[in-house]
Amino acid sequence: MSDSTAPTQPIEVRFRGGGFAPKARRWVGLAVFIFLIGITEVGTRQGWISSLTLPKPSDVLATFGELWESGLLFKHLLPSLSRLAVGAAIGASVGIAVGIMIGLFSYVRAGMVPLVAAIFPIPKIALLPLFVIWFGIDEASKYALIAFGTFTPTVVATYGAVDNVDRSLIRMGQSFGLSWLSIVRKIVLPGAMPGILSGLRISLAIAIILLVAAEMLGAEYGIGAYILEAGSLYDLERLFAGVVILSLLGVILSTIIGFIEHRLLGWRA
């Protein structure tokens, strides 16, 4: 442009775009797991990780095998899964319903938002004794704890998602004379679905945490009870076997939600 300077070598334009667009890289997650477990295995075998710090992954695997063969695995896993399923289903469905009501009705919003804000920060585990008094020492109090813990994050995610539904689409529905119910069912709900599902990811992780807490405080069988027992004996192999089960549970739930997202939200590029 300027002709006052001497001609210089042409410089190729530096690329500075790209990034900020995560893509599916299936095997990386697995590789990270394998790498960390591999390091631990080598370390514990060679002794630069003492056996008091971490158990040998192969021993944990062996413990897992025993658990499987003795049939104890399912004795612990099945009650845990049913508690998780019942509690999370109640909490999430009530949470979604209340969240949608908050999103749609001014009075519900005015009444519920402060209430939700007030109960959100309560560590739900602290309320377990209360639930035991209300619902008894059996399953019901565990359901209640898990449901309550899943409820609050689901509500917050849901009404945020409803708020974010494109108003011009709702206006369109009204202008074509759609009924209120149709607008909610066909416009508001699908529009809020991305936000609801990403809220559900968080809610379900919280549900697993609460499941274990509830089982630690009073259950004969269940992953939480198993971990507690192992912990009190300082049996690290069994402790880790229990923890691995929880992690797997988390991964499986997250995969399921990913699958649902793929099915329901295929319309997003």
Place this chain on the structure above:
Amino acid sequence: MDIRLEAISHSYGDTEVLRDISLDIPNGKIVCFVGPSGCGKSTLLRLIGGLERASKGRILQLGTPPKGCLNPLTYVFQDFALLPWRSVQGNISLVLEDHGIKGTQADTIIADVLARTKLSDFSKALPRQLSGGMKQRVAIARALAVKPAVMLMDEPLSALDSQTRELLMDDLVALWTRQSFTAAYVTHNLAEAVRLGHRIVVLSRRPGEVREIVEIDIPLADRSHGNAKLEQTQKHLWDMMRDEARAADEELLDV
């Protein structure tokens, strides 16, 4: 069915947006509304369609809507307002479902409106797969599906590039020529107004008042490019709007 506006005024709080507007939208004609931005064109259209209530004045429907009409006053929006999670077909069936039209009856209507808007090959496509012009054609097809008495079109071509706009204008003319429809057509583009309008209502800057109503009696199909009479009309419109637009542009927005 005609629409009559009787002394419509409208304010948002202290902001007077429209003042004393009286006019007719006759059956089978396209009435264009032009005016500087912010003069209340979109507001007027919302009032006509019953999405908002006018502060003063009345809006009347004269005569009965045509037979089989499901939604007499039907919008075509500037931003298309298509549900991104429904296919082209699904977006049209959305507005039929509530009237209990399902199955083959719905399929017939959908096939007909898609053919009229030249979209038959795209009935399964999702909105994100379509170009802007095609999205707006879907929105027009959806409006046609409910057999409206009056179409309320708020800058339907403003989100499109100029070539697409030309093509879509031709499509609208062809659509109207085949089967005339009634429309209130808001635009800020004078070329669009003289191409599509049987009657052009010029609004002043806010508060919007009717400055002039221009009738163009050349049939839509004969309004080719470079028609001297049309260019003259367009120039006349622009002369009228220039000062309004400049003044409107220089107003401080304190809303």
